[in-house]
Amino acid sequence: xxxxxxxxxxxxxxxxxxxxxxxxxxxxxxxxxxxxxxxxxxxxxxxxxxxxxxxxxxxxxxxxxxxxxxxxxxxxxxxxxxxxxxxxxxxxxxxxx
Numbered sequence: 001x002x003x004x005x006x007x008x009x010x011x012x013x014x015x016x017x018x019x020x021x022x023x024x025x026x027x028x029x030x031x032x033x034x035x036x037x038x039x040x041x042x043x044x045x046x047x048x049x050x051x052x053x054x055x056x057x058x059x060x061x062x063x064x065x066x067x068x069x070x071x072x073x074x075x076x077x078x079x080x081x082x083x084x085x086x087x088x089x090x091x092x093x094x095x096x097x
Contacts, residue, residue, distance in 0.1 A: 014089050015070050016043055021085035022077050032076035039069035 016039075022028060023036045043066050052058040074082065 017089040018085045021088045022081055025081045027081050036073045039073050
């Protein structure tokens, strides 16, 4: 189970990095840039919609909202932009480890 969580966390990190690279691409629609920026900012922000000190529900918003935002943002990004950003993200993660 721990290995599965680590793979999920790595995939989440790669997707957020992909969104980070996508938001700078000139072919991105402005709505996709806006959503992408909001998702990345929320994922890394210490401010949550539901504070983390509230048992269970506090962490549930991070476990639901961030993946949902990533999914919606990835659907709005043009395929060629997404392919370039994924390649940059993979290369960046390889060089960091």
